[in-house]
Amino acid sequence: MNNSMVSMDKHRSVGTRPERIDAKEKVTGSALFGTDIMMPGMLHGRILRSPHAHARIISINTANAESMSGVFAVVTANDLPEADDMKEKLGESTINYKFLRDNNLASDKVLYVGHAVAALAAETPDIAENALELIEVEYEILDPVLDVRESMSTELKILHEQLRTLGSTNDKSTNVAQHIHHVKGDPSLGFDEADVIIEREFITAPVHQSYLEPHAATATWGKDGNLTIYASTQGAFVTRRQVSQLLQYPMSKIKVIPTEVGGAFGGKNPTYVEVPASLLSYKTAKPVRVVMSREEVILGTGPGSGTSIKVKMGAKKSGKITAAQAELCYEAGAYPGSPVDPGSMAIFAAYDIPNGQIDGYDVLVNKPRVAAYRAPGAPQAAFACEQVIDELASSIAMDGIEFRMMNAASEGTERINGKLHKSIAIKEILGIIDDHPHYNEPIQGPYQGRGVAIGFWDNWGARSSVDINVNSDGTVNLISGSVDLTGSRTTVAMQAADVLEIPLEKVKSSMVDTDSISYADTSAGSRTTMATGKAAVEAAYDVIGKLKLEIASLWNVSIDSIRYANGVFSSNKGKDTNMTFQELAGKLSGQVTGHGNVNVEDWAGAGGGTIVDVEVDPDTGQIKILKCTVIQNAGKAIHPGQVEGQMQGGVVQGIGWALYEGYEYDKNGKVLNANLLDYKLPTALDVPNIDAVIIEKPFPSNPYGARGVGETPIISPAPAIANAVQKALGVRLHRLPMTPSRILEEIGITSE
């Protein structure tokens, strides 16, 4: 592996804003998403979902549905083999295949409203929909548990009798799947040293990733035993792995073809529809497409964890934090696997804290099994930590930025989990906020306030695969095993083009299926441009190395004498001393393919911050975002336009989380807002233009110094808004979302 950085003089594409490779297909409506796949003779699959939040399945009778005209097959969990009780990391979350099987199709119990119970395939979507009503399911209804704190203490409302707490010796049935515990220094001594201690409790609602494209998969189980699945997934290979595990079928016989993905944000890593579609195709010998409705997406997939978080922090009057303690209770939903681990890593990550303790709990409740959502676990943690930080600063009459700066983590800082920070830029980010005109301009009117918060996210590295084939006309085909979610085909191609020293237009960049390239991890953890880019760089170097061999043999000179610069090969020996990349491509004796298979184990996190101005209508409690600036360390912005887009999009998701979004449940566990009228995403009218400030503190282990950028920007908006609301109204919101009715309650106008 070539670990040196690509020298700056080679940056021709990198750092510019070329047109995205997939843009024209998308603006014309030609791009094919998972929902757009159609096959000859295709059947339409639909999934029957539980109306109960917690119930034992007594029986399922599918006979009437099966005999309905136009219905071809019905499947239930009985059609699935037993799955291994085995955990595996899938992107940013870990799954246990036994639980994944039950989440795909419930076996003994249903654990949330919307839990998949059966699936059927029919000639038309309408027939499929109507046939669902003919499947008879007898339930024994059980009491649901919906509140995370109640679930931690209950001995009666147990979701999985066999579950024991990981990290505990207690041998009793519990809903606490895991207890994470980190200590650094001596927290009680640290709190003794403090002049001021602030302790607060925060509650955040589950929120949905809310990609606009519903989950969709089209499966064809061939007579030859080969299963082909078109899937809207973040990772073709992780989908293949899950399908293989759930069907107990060899990976080599499963081909997953990734479609264009209409948004994912972490939510399209677990399988939901792929396995039912495959089973139905097996039973009918026809292609079967399963596309979810919006209601199914909200009820049956995602969301991000709802949480209850306690934070206690102490500081000296001089401004130095002496101790910090957090208890993070994260809803996992129906099966273990909340992002409490990354939440615990993120909560104090931006600060240098001498004494600290973190206790994280992964807690089952009768809600959909959570999925990763953009910096999983971190926005909730930052909502808590960054408000306590603000309160601490004001309690010692210190400016919030100055206080953060005094306690900012830097390279080498030991975190509470014992790990050391690599190169980070928290201080630089705080410096930029401090100097930014937005931070320094006066507030314009009454009931307005300005808030700031910062966040840090660890990102991910992992495995990526890229092959580059050289064509005789001097163009190249770059194929990647990474799914392109929002432009990585382009950003990866840019990095290869610069190493190959050819124009970007000569690189055709595609994502390919699981039969066509070696393994790549899922596109998650902000890793694709960084890690798959590294694979592309490696493949490009491999191409150059092989071309040097070719030319050395052509010129009959030693390979060491060959130089490649500005797209021209040259040698200081022999006569023919110059040949362009294109000329050589036309004279190759054999095929030249460059391979880049990397497992990036050395990657870096990224910090960021948000400055936000709000205006609150004290009569209605409505919060308006007046102005917003987002700052982020990109390491190196490969495509600055795309980086800005990630930052702006992340901020607006953060605004949604802060102000509008959250599952609402009745006491029986029924979701009251499973549609896009009552589950409110921000519209264009709810947010301002967002000024994105990119800073570039390179990470030296990446060829271009790049860091992941996709996730960090969602972390700090909610606490920044809460801090701004505090300035505007004098009250602090400890609960998300900060709805108008909660504002009215906080300012004492209404009480519930």
Added chain:
Amino acid sequence: MSSKLVVNSNINGQDVEFLIEPQQSLLEILRDAFGLTGTKEGCNDGNCGACSVLFDNRLVNACLVLGVEIEGRKVVTVEGLANINELHPVQEAFVVEDGLQCGYCTPGFIVSTKALLDQNPDPSDDEIRFWLAGNLCRCTGYDKIVKAVRHAARLMNEAR
């Protein structure tokens, strides 16, 4: 089952005749019968705008129109905005300004923007945001979409 109906219409400039079941929406017809999958389903109840199309030159959500209602009428989808192998200025502007990420909501935004600029050739940012409030985008944060609309307005005004 109810009997199928014959519908005559004009979709993207072409006269068409097709059979339809009365309960099929315009969205289903466009996607399933005509393969015009640029028009997307995001919610199927009029809250996301991913299925925005022009119906007799007026912006509608195709999920809230019955297919039979287009009898004798004209429908334009994202696929019908520009000539073959060309981009409409709105499409061009979204490409240039990076006004898209995943691209799923993009056809709806483009059709909605076309309808806006036909009616108001020089909208302010507030007018753009107000008009586009019926189209949800989860990726971009809308900033670059607003810039793309302004860019499209410039392109279209220059061409006038």
Added chain:
Amino acid sequence: MKDFTYVSPSSIGEVVGLLSENEGCAALLAGGTDLLVQLRNTNSDVDVVIDVKKISQLNDISYDVDNGLSVGAAVPCSQIYQSDIILEKYPIIIDAASIIGGKAIQNRASFGGNVCNSSPSGDAIGAMMALGATCEIVGSNGVRTVPINEFFIAPGKNILMTDEILVALKVPPPKQYSGSGYIRFTPRAEMDIAVAGVGSYLEVDRKSDQILSARIALVAVAPTPVLSTSVAQMLIGNTPIENTIQMAASLAQESISPITDVRGTAAQRKHLIGVLTKRSLNLAVSRVK
């Protein structure tokens, strides 16, 4: 969606005939923005969908000085806010028409549909109630006219018999020195549904500045939109100054017992009705001409 028969008659007589034939199993389609969602989401017993958009009478906006305004039941919102006569004489109708859904919805959704859907949160209903509109209804037994505040029974339920169709909403010609305004509260700026809304109408005596008549429609705070007679009575005889408006707001709050649901809490709604009564009355006062 379940299957059904689709018909698009061209006369009201045909519609009434079809409604009578398919007693209770027919649905009228105008803009479809509520109907299609309902046909998809509920266990619909609709066998026949009657598209009324080919009936010219339902698609017209007309005005004359003696009879006032008539808005055909199928006229979409966008046609309403593009009407010069409505813009000039009934700005409160524009208030409501321009906030129902987004632009795509407004090109389809009609005031008649909003009324017949009979949701407690109907914005068009709030505006039309404040204006003292009447509903022109045709059925097997002929034509009847019902004041809009007597049209609603419960959420989604109204007085229409199974053979009746709402043809038009009629609004009296505006009185001199009158003004009106509709304001609602939604968590998002647009594309949202009212947590509460208030439509206000005032007529004042030019010389004394006393309020001669008033109508205050309260939206999303009762099983149906309601006219608050107590507030109207209190306003009459007073001048529309801050103190009066404050009293009206308090009285409006006292007159309601809203519920808590996913869209808002009872306390929030009660509070908002005070705020919105003030704001809509101030808007109405500012428009008096």
